[in-house]
Amino acid sequence: MATTAQLGTGQSPRRFRRPARSPNTPLTPATRWALRLTSVLVIVAAWEIYGRAINPVLLSSPSAISRAFIEMIMDGTLSQALAESLVVLGAGSVIGIAIGLAVGLAAGRNQVFATLIEVPLNALYATPSVALIPIIVVWFGFGPTAKTVEVILFVLFPVLINTMRGVQEVDRELVEVARSFCSGERRMWFDLIIPSALPYMVTGLRLAIGRALIGVIVAEFFTAFSGLGHLIVTNANSFRTDRTFVPILVIAVLGVLLTALLEFAERRVARWSAKD
């Protein structure tokens, strides 16, 4: 306190604190990759040590999982399950995205249509799609159709709602520009509405792909006797924890790859859409 004789007269003595740090200066790519690698290695090593020390039913270990992975590739169970899941994922996503885009574009431009679908849309969106699985099984059985329907339900809403918002958020001044130059409705879609809604659509797609993966696995837990989800359930039920982890890790990798792909697409689209 003795050092706080300040210039101020009658002011309470000011205490100097260390100034807040400025936002981090970015790490170099090499450091970044080294840190990422370290975190993965630490997790794998810790898992290996702990997993060997306890009952393999409880946790298993990376080495046991690797052996199970090779086994399951050799006997064809993994590739078959992966193929079954991917077909459902692909078909469900394509159909869901197509419906979502079409309905979203129409609803974004047409207030009557948007108001008509508002209540059922919100109700369906607010209901967890998982809750509908028993009904879907009653309607479509336990086969791949039921799984596909479930994926469609998971994918549809983020695409639809984001697309609709994108069309509604179109710059009003640009609509005036288009009208003042006597643009027809069709040209307006190509010059203005679709390009300006595109970033929203891609965001919808990114959300949808993440949800599609959830949809496929959950549907496989409850319905079809096929796919990666089924592989998880059957192995877990017979306490083969090493074999249970194999499809889980495949799904994790799949999720990371698909999300990275769409984030890349999102950044490319966002480049010109950056408002100044």
Added chain:
Amino acid sequence: MSDASPKVTVDGLSVRLTGNQILKDISLTVGPHEFVCIIGTSGGGKTTLLRAVAGLLPASAGCVRLDGEEIVAPTPRIAMVFQQFGLFPWKTVRANVEYGLRVQRRTDESGRVDRLLEIMNLAHVAGRYPHQLSGGMKQRVGIARALSVEPELLLLDEPFSAVDAITRELLQNEVLQLWDRNSEMTGMLITHDIDEAILMADRIVVIAGPPGQIAMQVPVRIPRPRTPREVRTHESYPELRDQLWTALRDMATHDLERT
């Protein structure tokens, strides 16, 4: 100048938007190749008047005629320059300038787009996107786009209000020169800048509102071609500026008292 039949006739125009009266009984004529500046305080209905002339807004009473023909929808004979430029961010400068011709399904046989890019100093940025340009360059694109469709009537909605003062003066000069070269076009410009109005206009219309009504019309008798310097040193300038300033000041203080 306007002894022949007028190019634009605004006849008892009223506009209502969502129940509010924005314009009330506006009557105004603009002669062929006349340049009229509309000036007034913000919120007085200037922009609404321009949009109604462009056919973008319906009249609730009265009408707007171009060469005696009533305007009920946008027509290719009118082009507009927008306050916030109104450029498509995903189109290049060239594609933005070509936009009007393309939506009107017209071909550019005479190389008009190239010539306009040249005149407006845009040739070297033709491949860039709007977000890479300064405000002044963006508005050059906006002006080039409007001129590309060879409009008979050019509408400018506060075109220089979103650029810095130096760029504004450069752009005013460029539009003045374009004006002197093109004897076919008629112009209407919205502004809240008295000096800009005196510099550009053959006649100044003062709008007071809301609801917008014509408060005053004054001719500007300064010979063309004009430069900002000549206009400012012209003998009629101080009195004209004073007259407009008094009218606008009274409107602004009147607004203050009401609120």
